Amino acid sequence: EAALICPMFGYEDVADYYGHASCAAGLPAVAVPLLCVNAADDPIAVADGVPYEVFGESEHLALAVTASGGHLGWCDSGDSGACAWVETAALDFIGHALDFCASGHPTSGALTTSTSICR
8 A cells, every 4th residue: 555555545544544444433313223243254344443342332334344354255155146144134224224224213123133244
């Protein structure tokens, strides 16, 4: 980043680049249910960059962190047609988000599923 991205796009340094590239500053303003999924072994969206405290302070944010999955991973099997657990978790979350929006408050257990979504 320091040698290529920063000079190419006019960032002062890597901290300036990541400050502008990160969504962390906008997370507290999210006013609708939002599920974020990250793998602890993601080499691009590293776990140290996740603003865990923001997720604990908002009723609208849910964060699922898995031990593995890489970047855009989470394959359930070698079968490329098999649905990954993350797709099932996202669909489940959307169902609960629709309930949230319709009722104005989360339903009982809305962010606790068999796919280990944590809030």
